[in-house]
Amino acid sequence: MASSSYYSTPPCAACKFLRRKCLTNCIFAPYFPPEEPIKFTNVHRIFGASNVSKLLNEIAPHQREDAVNSLAYEAEARLKDPVYGCVGVISVLQRQVLELQKELDAVKADLIRYNSVFVPCYCSSSNNGENPETGGDGRS
Amino acid sequence: MASSSYYSTPPCAACKFLRRKCLTNCIFAPYFPPEEPIKFTNVHRIFGASNVSKLLNEIAPHQREDAVNSLAYEAEARLKDPVYGCVGVISVLQRQVLELQKELDAVKADLIRYNSVFVPCYCSSSNNGENPETGGDGRS
Numbered sequence: 001m002a003s004s005s006y007y008s009t010p011p012c013a014a015c016k017f018l019r020r021k022c023l024t025n026c027i028f029a030p031y032f033p034p035e036e037p038i039k040f041t042n043v044h045r046i047f048g049a050s051n052v053s054k055l056l057n058e059i060a061p062h063q064r065e066d067a068v069n070s071l072a073y074e075a076e077a078r079l080k081d082p083v084y085g086c087v088g089v090i091s092v093l094q095r096q097v098l099e100l101q102k103e104l105d106a107v108k109a110d111l112i113r114y115n116s117v118f119v120p121c122y123c124s125s126s127n128n129g130e131n132p133e134t135g136g137d138g139r140s
Numbered sequence: 141m142a143s144s145s146y147y148s149t150p151p152c153a154a155c156k157f158l159r160r161k162c163l164t165n166c167i168f169a170p171y172f173p174p175e176e177p178i179k180f181t182n183v184h185r186i187f188g189a190s191n192v193s194k195l196l197n198e199i200a201p202h203q204r205e206d207a208v209n210s211l212a213y214e215a216e217a218r219l220k221d222p223v224y225g226c227v228g229v230i231s232v233l234q235r236q237v238l239e240l241q242k243e244l245d246a247v248k249a250d251l252i253r254y255n256s257v258f259v260p261c262y263c264s265s266s267n268n269g270e271n272p273e274t275g276g277d278g279r280s
Contacts (some may be wrong), residue, residue: 029157048188055222063223070227074214082195082202087210093233100240107247116252 015042018049029058039072046075067112153180158189167196171208179212186215 010027011022017040022029028049030039043052052071056064077086084091151162154167157180162169168189172180182194192211196204218225 046187046191048191051186051188059222067223070224073227074225075169078195082199083207084210086213086230087213090226090229090233092171093237097233097240100237100244104244104247104269107244108253111247111251112256114251128189 010034013037014044014049017041017044025054025073030103031056031065039068043071046078047071099135152187153177154184157181157184166186169192171196171205173177179208180217182219183208183211187211 010016011034012026013032013034013036015026016029016034017037019123028040055071056067059067074086082089130137149162151174152155152166153172153174153176154168156161156174157177168180182263195211196207199207214226217229223230224231
């Protein structure tokens with residue numbers, strides 16, 4: 001029976017959502033397994049199935065998994081934050097980089113000050129006041 | 141003449157691209173001026189006009205400009221880098237944050253070492269307890 005072959009493997013999440021037959025050369029099937037229906041629903045809601053299919057066809061097969069995962073990340077971020085999406089994440093990270101850079105500059109400046117003001121203290125009475133760093137106090 | 145009114149103001153970039161009349165309540169018009177046709181073309185290519193219109197209708201009017209700008213940023217990033225889009229930018233920034241955090245921890249550890257090993261030198265018998273840092277040499 002020809003029709004039973006369609007049910008031998010479950011359709012991918014995309015074909016199930018789009019209510020279409022999942023053929024062996026389905027562009028979505030390797031990246032949208034039936035166990036992860038939300039992944040496709042999110043990507044479809046934000047980008048549209050047709051745009052995703054177009055994008056996947058334009059890139060090399062070995063890069064498609066990364067592309068789908070980045071689209072899924074973007075889609076999820078846009079659904080959580082409809083105004084900023086993952087651009088909001090970029091803003092937070094950019095602020096974090098600026099703050100860390102500022103803090104690092106300040107701590108480095110402290111370290112430079114320490115280097116110029118503080119010297120190792122070897123000058124106890126047991127060495128007759130000599131500073132091994134300078135090689136003596138001029139009275140020897 | 142009724143038809144001339146459509147030409148009194150130029151249609152927004154979205155309506156011009158979609159070859160439709162730009163009505164006074166056009167959802168795209170405030171954010172896609174005719175002088176910036178690429179902004180709409182990019183957003184349309186990645187998200188689709190219908191998804192963008194749906195998204196704009198779901199958020200408050202005062203947030204729509206930010207939403208359109210973040211969509212335009214995402215779209216441009218995806219066109220530049222079809223595999224990672226702006227998720228690539230997020231990865232770079234996350235790496236930068238980790239590296240800065242690591243460098244900051246190392247410099248802070250140096251500073252703590254300086255605090256415990258290097259102390260201001262007040263202890264020489266030759267300077268009668270005076271601190272050379274403050275300018276006295278003990279012989280004046």
